[in-house]
Amino acid sequence: MRLTRVLAGLLAAGMLTACGGGDGGDDGKGGGILGGPSGGGGGAPEAQLKVPALYDTSRGWESDLRGTQHPLPHSGAVGVYTGEPRQFTVLDVTSGDTLWTSAKLRSAGEDMRYESLSATAGGKDYLVLWGTGTTEGDVVSKGSEITTIDIFDAEGSGEGVKPARHVELEGEGFVSDGGGGLMVKQQDGDVYVTVDLATGATEEYDLYEVEPPASECNLCGVLSEIQGVTAGGPLLWNEGLGSDTALWVPDGWTGAEIDADARPYPSLILEDVLVARWRAKGATHVTWGALDSATGEIRAEVQCEPDGGLGGFDAEDEPALSANGRYLVRGNVVFDLEQGGGHCFEETDTDKPVEFDGVTDTGLAFGVAPDTRVVVDIATGKVEASKHLEVPFADYAGHGLFWDEENSSMVVYPHAS
Known part of the structure; x- marks a missing residue:
């Protein structure tokens, strides 16, 4: 079954939930800021990692919010996706303060597998939750294979923020950041779908039908x-x-x-x-x-x-x-x-x-x-x-973001003055 657009646009109510997929999965307890904010003269984070001399480990903050970290460089923030509760939390990279949290997202079916990712296009950051699998059937109907994509604008505020765009595609697929938008590859097929992060618009490409450059590729x-x-x-x-x-x-x-x-x-x-x-x-x-x-x-x-x-x-x-x-x-x-x-x-x-x-x-x-x-x-x-042992998984807004493996926490140090 090919991946074709079913729905793209503003989502009126939150749906989807994450289950497994390596995107964290805590019990919904714990998680928060452990050190003082760097901008407010707070104390040093408890974790003192061996980092490059560029960073000042006497200032910064740390968080034990469990999940998957997603850098949002153009927004001056970092997103964390937790498997339970199934939501994004977005933190200010300079202070660790919570900027916004998403709605708790529910599943499109029991047999759905979910992953999160962050992407940048047109100078804007986005958080994405996508799932693929089979929806629930009823007494006389079988469930259907689908791929669902929820897109959040990284710059938001408040609690319970709902996805700005929701896309559903027929068939199971794999979603990835293609650089200038999302790319969906159908499982066991030759059909790709691209998704515009800003609008949710989709385009389908069948490799049997895509014309190669003239006189350049006889067997494309x-x-x-x-x-x-x-x-x-x-x-x-x-x-x-x-x-x-x-x-x-x-x-x-x-x-x-x-x-x-x-x-x-x-x-x-x-x-x-x-x-x-x-x-x-x-x-x-x-x-x-x-x-x-x-x-x-x-x-x-x-x-x-x-x-x-x-x-x-x-x-x-x-x-x-x-x-x-x-x-x-x-x-x-x-x-x-x-x-x-x-x-x-x-x-x-x-x-x-x-x-x-x-x-x-x-x-x-x-x-x-x-x-x-x-x-x-x-x-x-x-x-x-x-002599450093750790490198930042991202660096922006004058701060380096590190992962402390020993304590399963994110540690953020500002650049030294």
Whole structure:
């Protein structure tokens, strides 16, 4: 059964609930602020993690609210989704104060599996709860397979906030953040649906029917995959041989426009930025580029040593984009999207590799070398050894957000003055 739109629009009453899916699941008890607010001169958080010198551990706050943390960088907040009660709680990142809580969401059926995620599109943050499974039947009717999506605007206030948009799609699917919108892949099918976060509008794409770039991809169609969502439509990728390798946005741009011989390989899409890599004809180095995903325009590029193959998307990458959208790290590469350049820290005959896992608005990137942790100034490429053990899972509004594994709590430290 294909995924087709049943309903998209404003939701009059809350529905859905989460059950399992790794999104936390407490008993509804406990959870709250444990340390004083950094902005109000409160005391140091009880947890004293070994963090980069950028952060002041004598100030900040911490919370033992159990669930899944979702950074909301453009809103200056962090959302927490709890499995029980089934709701979002949104906290101010500078103080830990609760900004708003969602309504407790109920299930569309007993056999539904739920997941939460956060996404950013058009400079706005959203919280999303999606579920898939089978609805309850009645005496004479079987339940139906559906995928449901509830979208919350990250900036809200009050208690019991209901989803701004609710979408239901026929069939079981998997929902993910496609960069410029949500992407739904039907289980055991070749149909994708994209969902506009701002409006809830949906578009369906059947890979049997999507036209490949003219004269570029003879065997695309069902051999292709939708790798992400751009402001201009879905980003499609076909990893074939020679001329049957293609990257394109329908009625938009193609990878051949970047390099007709090299055929760029996509590596990840994050908000409106696509990272791709290619080796120009006759070149001894691999080019890594950060592209505008909607237009294909190269925003930054850097030359790196060959890594033994180009490959496609890398599931184990820990990419990070600074909240201001200027700096991006991915694997061994760092980009400055404003200056149009970057640096490679791959392993060579003379250099050790550095793997990056975080970046700040000021261009400080956190990485791991074989023998130590390091901090890199992207503007200069300068590398310094660091004794930190923990890196923030997000950094914005002058604060770093950390997860304290030992105490199962979120700890937030401000930048040092």
